[in-house]
Amino acid sequence: MTDRAFTPAAGRLAPLxxxxxxxxxxxxxxxxxxxxxxxxxxxxxxxxxxxxxxxSLALLLNRVxxxxxxxxxxxxxxxxELARRKAAATGPGSDxxxxxxxxxxxxxxxGDAVADLVxxxxxxxxxxSLVLHQCPVPMKRAVLASVHAALRPGGKLVIADYGRQRxxxxxxxxxxxxxxxxxxxxxxxxxxxxxxxxxxxxxxxVREAETVxxxxxSMSIYVAHRG
Numbered sequence: 276m277t278d279r280a281f282t283p284a285a286g287r288l289a290p291l292x293x294x295x296x297x298x299x300x301x302x303x304x305x306x307x308x309x310x311x312x313x314x315x316x317x318x319x320x321x322x323x324x325x326x327x328x329x330x331s332l333a334l335l336l337n338r339v340x341x342x343x344x345x346x347x348x349x350x351x352x353x354x355x356e357l358a359r360r361k362a363a364a365t366g367p368g369s370d371x372x373x374x375x376x377x378x379x380x381x382x383x384x385x386g387d388a389v390a391d392l393v394x395x396x397x398x399x400x401x402x403x404s405l406v407l408h409q410c411p412v413p414m415k416r417a418v419l420a421s422v423h424a425a426l427r428p429g430g431k432l433v434i435a436d437y438g439r440q441r442x443x444x445x446x447x448x449x450x451x452x453x454x455x456x457x458x459x460x461x462x463x464x465x466x467x468x469x470x471x472x473x474x475x476x477x478x479x480x481v482r483e484a485e486t487v488x489x490x491x492x493s494m495s496i497y498v499a500h501r502g
Contacts, residue, residue, distance in 0.1 A: 306487045306494045307332055310402060310435040313484055313498050316340035320399040323348060324379075325386045325422060326406030330358030333379040334365055336402070345379040348389055355381045386410075386418035390425040398425045404435040408464040409456050412472075415463070419476035426501040432478060438486065438495025439467030449492030465492070473499050 316322055316336050320343040324333040327347030337345045349355050362378045384392045386406060401422045407415050422432060440446040446465065453461045473481045478499035485496035 302487055302489050302494070303331070306435050306485070306489075306496065307335055307404070309485045309487070309496050310404060310433055311335050311339055313496060314400050314402050314431070314433045316343045316345075316400065318342035320344070321346070321393070321397055322400045322402065323389060323393055323398045323422075323425060325389050325401060325403040325418065326350075327358060327379075327381070328354055328405070330355075330361050330379065330381070332402060332404050333358070334362060337379050341377075344377075346382060346393055347379050348382045348384050348386070348392060350383065350385045352383055355383060387414065387421045389418075390421045393425055395424050396427045398430055399427060400431045400433065401426055402433045402435075406436065407434065407469060408437045408452065408461050411460050412463055412468070415468075415472055416476065419472055419478075423477045423501055428501055430501045432473070432497075432499045432501070434469070434473075434497040435494060436469065436497075437461065437464045437492050438469055438483060438497070440465040440492055442493075445488065445493040448490055451491045469495070469497060473497060477502065 310332065314322065314336060316339050318340060320340070322336055322343055322345045324336070324345065324347045327333050327349045330347055333345050333347040336343065347355070347358060349358070358381055365378070382392050386403070389401070407418065410418060426432065437449065437452060440449045449465055470481050470483060479502045481497065481499040483495050484498045487494040
C-alpha cells in the first residue's frame with residue numbers, strides 16, 4: 276500500500292461509485308474486447324492488470340482464459356473492494372460448469388511498484404486501461420519502467436488509453452477528460468506521447484493497433500513486447 280497521491284479512478288470530480296457508469300459511454304465493451312483480443316491470454320499465463328480499478332478488465336481476461344493467473348493491481352483500497360465485490364457477484368466457475376476456477380487476485384500498490392509486487396520477470400502479459408493519461412509524465416515513465424521489469428523476456432504489453440487526438444471533434448470531446456483529470460497530465464497523451472515513452476522504456480515493436488472514437492475522445496490500443 277502507498278500513501279502517495281494518485282488520481283482516483285473516476286477523476287477528481289466524481290465519487291468512486293460512479294466510475295463504471297462514467298466509463299460505460301466510452302464504448303467500453305468495444306475497447307476492452309479489443310484489448311483482450313490483443314492480450315490473447317493463454318493457459319498458465321501470468322497476466323497483470325496495472326491500475327485495475329473496479330476489476331472489469333481483470334474479470335474479462337479471467338473469463339476469456341480461466342486457466343490464466345490474473346492479478347489486478349491498484350493503489351486505491353476502496354476501488355479494490357469494489358473489484359472484489361464484482362468478482363464475488365460474478366462467481367467462480369459460473370461460466371465453466373461445476374468445476375470452480377480461481378478468480379483474479381487483487382494487490383494494493385502503485386503502478387511504478389508492479390515489479391516489486393509481482394516479481395521481476397514474473398509476468399507473461401501486462402495490461403493497463405485508462406491509467407497513464409492520469410499520470411504526470413515522470414510517473415508515466417516510472418510505470419512503464421516497472422512494467423518492463425515485471426515482464427519476462429518476450430512478454431507482451433497491451434495498453435488501452437487516450438492517445439493522440441487527431442481531429443477537432445476528438446480534441447473537443449477530450450476536454451471532458453481534461454476537466455476531470457487535469458490538463459497538465461492528460462495533454463501529453465492527447466499530443467501522442469505514449470508510443471515514444473513505451474519505446475524509451477525498452478519495449479520493441481511498439482504499435483498503435485486500434486483506435487476507437489468515443490464521446491470523451493479517441494482511445495488507442497498500444498501493443499509492444501519486452502526484448
